[in-house]
Amino acid sequence: MRNSSVDQIIFELLSKEHAHLNSLQIYNEIRKILPAVNQSTVYRSLDRLVKNRKVSVSDMGTGASVYEKITDGYHHHLVCQSCGNVLTIEHQDIEKFFNSIETNNQFKVYTNHLVLFGICKDCQINETNGTDS
Amino acid sequence: MRNSSVDQIIFELLSKEHAHLNSLQIYNEIRKILPAVNQSTVYRSLDRLVKNRKVSVSDMGTGASVYEKITDGYHHHLVCQSCGNVLTIEHQDIEKFFNSIETNNQFKVYTNHLVLFGICKDCQINETNGTDS
DNA sequence: TTTGCAATTGCAAATAATTGTATTATAATA
DNA sequence: TATTATAATACAATTATTTGCAATTGCAAA
Numbered sequence: 653m654r655n656s657s658v659d660q661i662i663f664e665l666l667s668k669e670h671a672h673l674n675s676l677q678i679y680n681e682i683r684k685i686l687p688a689v690n691q692s693t694v695y696r697s698l699d700r701l702v703k704n705r706k707v708s709v710s711d712m713g714t715g716a717s718v719y720e721k722i723t724d725g726y727h728h729h730l731v732c733q734s735c736g737n738v739l740t741i742e743h744q745d746i747e748k749f750f751n752s753i754e755t756n757n758q759f760k761v762y763t764n765h766l767v768l769f770g771i772c773k774d775c776q777i778n779e780t781n782g783t784d785s
Numbered sequence: 786m787r788n789s790s791v792d793q794i795i796f797e798l799l800s801k802e803h804a805h806l807n808s809l810q811i812y813n814e815i816r817k818i819l820p821a822v823n824q825s826t827v828y829r830s831l832d833r834l835v836k837n838r839k840v841s842v843s844d845m846g847t848g849a850s851v852y853e854k855i856t857d858g859y860h861h862h863l864v865c866q867s868c869g870n871v872l873t874i875e876h877q878d879i880e881k882f883f884n885s886i887e888t889n890n891q892f893k894v895y896t897n898h899l900v901l902f903g904i905c906k907d908c909q910i911n912e913t914n915g916t917d918s
Numbered sequence: 919t920t921t922g923c924a925a926t927t928g929c930a931a932a933t934a935a936t937t938g939t940a941t942t943a944t945a946a947t948a
Numbered sequence: 949t950a951t952t953a954t955a956a957t958a959c960a961a962t963t964a965t966t967t968g969c970a971a972t973t974g975c976a977a978a
Contacts, residue, residue: 654944654955675934690958695935697956711844715966716934730892739890749882750901757872758906759863768883773891787925787974808964823928828965830926848936849964 653704658697661685663706663721672710672718708765712738720765728766734775786837791830794818796839796854805843805851841898845871853898861899867908 665681666673673681679694698719701707708720713731726743750761798814799806806814812827831852834840841853846864859876883894 656956658956688958691934692936692959693957700956730886730890730894732892733895739892741886741890745886745889746882749879753863753874753878753901754903756878757863757874758909759865759872759901759903760909761863761901761903762866763901763903768886768892768894768896770887770892770894770896776891776893789926789974791927821928824964825929825966826927833926 653700656697656700658682658686658689658693659700662694662697663701666707666719666721670721670723672712672720674714674716674718676716678719705762705764710765710767712767713769722764726764729768730772731767731769732772732775733769734771737772737774739772786833789830789833791815791819791822791826792833795827795830796834799840799852799854803854803856805845805853807847807849807851809849811852838895838897843898843900845900846902855897859897861901863901863903863905865905865908866902867904870905870907872905 661682662678665678675691675694675698678698679689679691682689682694698707698709702709702719705722708722708726709717710720710729712718712729713733713736726746728741728743728746730739730741732738746766750763753759754761794815795811798811808824808827808831811831812822812824815822815827831840831842835842835852838855841855841859842850843853843862845851845862846866846869859879861874861876861879863872863874865871879899883896886892887894
């Protein structure tokens with residue numbers, strides 16, 4: 653891997669905007685600097701960044717995959733399938749689990765951004781009250 | 786939710802073929818019975834089945850999401866990013882982890898098919914020997 | 919049987935993501 | 949500097965998935 657302009661710009665973008673951006677948002681931002689850049693280039697650049705563990709990719713249930721800079725501390729998410737609310741959980745809550753998976757299976761886990769879907773506290777209450785199937 | 790022919794046929798198909806099938810494979814199978822069925826109908830039917838926890842969906846890194854009937858015992862997968870090999874792990878290895886997430890966050894986890902990416906034992910050995918970046 | 923209503927479906931179009939190929943840029947080396 | 953090999957890119961085409969809308973269908977009540 654060599655020093656790619658697109659990789660650099662995307663990485664800086666994700667460093668600035670400390671958020672989950674999808675490929676289209678990234679594409680639109682990067683075109684402000686490199687107007688002729690192609691979407692497939694963005695996808696391939698993101699692939700490289702993910703492969704090199706600079707960036708995490710995850711499906712947050714929004715339709716398009718979202719990308720995020722990996723900072724020192726990983727973090728993970730719980731997405732409520734009812735209200736769409738997103739909770740953040742710390743890596744330490746995941747770490748032990750990953751370690752045991754690695755030990756039991758002699759498998760080095762590289763998944764770095766876990767998204768678990770479910771129902772949050774508030775919606776659990778509402779579901780109990782309401783008339784769900 | 787009412788009694789949909791397409792849902793029924795897909796569910797029976799996934800009951801017979803106890804495997805991970807992608808939407809195209811399912812579409813091709815179902816067309817043998819319902820020749821006029823549309824791909825979007827298949828996607829929407831699969832969404833319903835997933836939503837009703839009859840079927841699990843997961844990204845195994847093959848390009849297309851794969852669907853599988855949920856049997857009594859869930860199972861999960863470790864996918865090697867190097868050789869593509871797939872290891873299966875039992876739900877009990879995940880259960881404690883999910884329980885602690887649920888307790889700590891007051892969040893009911895409905896993710897039922899976890900796919901973790903990483904490097905398997907054999908490829909770890911090869912990577913150490915070879916010249917990886 | 920008929921009717922009303924909401925869920926399901928087909929179709930077409932839009933969006934998201936991937937891939938093949940030819941070209942260009944970069945780094946290493948002769 | 950010229951040559952070579954390889955990574956990155958643009959472009960086009962393909963595949964995968966989603967969505968809007970109108971037509972159809974299943975179910976329950978009339």
